[in-house]
Amino acid sequence: MRAAVLHGFGDLRVDEVPDPEVGPGEVLIDVSCVQPSVTECMLIAGEPIALHRRLAEALADGPVRFGGHEFCGVVGAVGAGVRRYRPGDRVTAVETLTCGRCAACRHDRADACGRPEFLGFTRPGALAERVVVPESAVVPIPAGVSATAGAAIQPLAGALHAHALAAVAPGESVLVLGAGVMGLLAVQVARRGNAGLVAVSGRSPAKLALARRFGADLVIDATTDGTEGEHPVLTAILAATGGVGADVVVETAGGSPGHGLSGVDTLELAARCARRGGRVVGVSVLPDGAPAPLGLLRERAVSLLHPRSGAGGYSPSGTVFTQALRLVARSDVDVESLVTHQLTGIEAIPEAVRMTRDKTRYGAINPAQVRLGAGWGQP
Known part of the structure; x- marks a missing residue:
């Protein structure tokens, strides 16, 4: 079969x-x-974030x-002992595969x-025509969910984890920093998850318009001027909360400016x-050694x-993946509107990586998707 192979940093x-x-x-x-x-x-690309050293050693x-690790497909075959799935089932899979043997796993943690x-990190993933995963990691995709949405479900699961960790109580205010794919998913989850004021900041008028459509009460243009030299987002959220500040801040904007992120x-x-x-819930992927305002x-x-x-x-009765689906x-949540770029065929994977690395240049919101040959049929 054909698959993406990394021959060196920047050489996929x-x-x-x-x-x-x-x-089995x-x-x-x-x-x-x-x-x-x-x-x-x-x-x-070789950026020094989590797992960089492990990849360099490999x-x-x-x-x-x-x-x-963000994909969907159709079951082609099952190993001995598999009972829950059969060829033809439409599925995705969880990216974190637990060992099942350590003390935490033995104690149901x-x-x-x-x-x-x-x-996709420590074992072969789905930048390929076929992938093998443990039955325990497979998640069935219900009727009515397209292949486009199925491949984009993992980020939504991440947004649900963030919301659950923040323990947003009814009526609490939520500020989302960043109106990229994770920010726009966080807005939708907050709107459906008991939040009171939902605010979002960003720099793209088109993405901020989507945030408003998804239910944001306050949309903040991060490129405008604040009050007396303050950051415009800080000025706006203090004004909206009577000077108190947000109960919960979901930070999705940080990361390499080379990827269109905010440093x-x-x-x-x-x-x-x-x-x-x-x-504060930290969702963005910051470089190893990035400063943290611990004193503040x-x-x-x-x-x-x-x-x-x-x-x-x-x-x-279910996992975060099943709830996301x-x-x-x-x-209740719209992921398809976030998918702005789709390519066709396994050979398009390096181009999808280039587009996803520089989403601002291409005007993309979600990572660029690649459709392969496995027959999905209609939702």
Whole structure:
């Protein structure tokens, strides 16, 4: 089969690779649609963020299959012992694969697994025609969810994790810094999740218009002037909250300016925009060694939180992935409007990575998607 292979930082190619073999308890998925995540694109470029050192060590030994944890597809085959899936089922998969053997997993705390694997990072992912994953990681996609939405469900799961971690109480104010894909998903989740005032800041008029459509009460143009030299977002959120600040700030804007992001100062802005005793949820991927305003956070008693990865569960009746898919299936959250660029064919993966690395240049919101040959049919 063909798959994306990283030959060195910045050198991603589509090569012929051996067909994956399905072992006991595993599921082979024919990929229908895949999108490279922003984090994957940063790592492919060699940026010093989490997992960079591990990838560099792997590349020192030769080319590496890398990337592809945001995807959907059709089950092509199942291994011995698989009971929940059969060929033809439409599915996606969770990116964090727990070991099932460590003390945390044995005590039903898989979120604290000490030896997790990561699909597309530490094992081959779905930037390929086919991918093999454990049955435990597979998530069925309900009727009414398109391949476009199915491939984009992982970021929505991340937005749900962030909202749950912030424990937004009914009527609490939520400020979202950044109107990219994660920011716009955070706005929708906050609007559906008991928040009172929902505010969002950004620099793109088109994205801010989407935020307003998705239910934001206050849309802040981050390029305007603030009051007496203050940041315009701080000025606006203080005015909207009677000088108190937001109960919760979801920070999605930080990261490399080369990717159209806002650098490393957004964490300090988030701390200033939060009320005393408020919460900041850090969603953006900042470089290793990025400064953190610890003194400011301590002075204001502001909690800095980071959402977990993976499906996770807050209810016995479903995981975050199943809930994300429910929200899409019943049109509570719109992910398809965020998908602005779609390419066709496995050979388009390097171009999708280039577009996703520089979404501002291409006018993209969501990562660029690639549609492959696996038959999805109609939703």
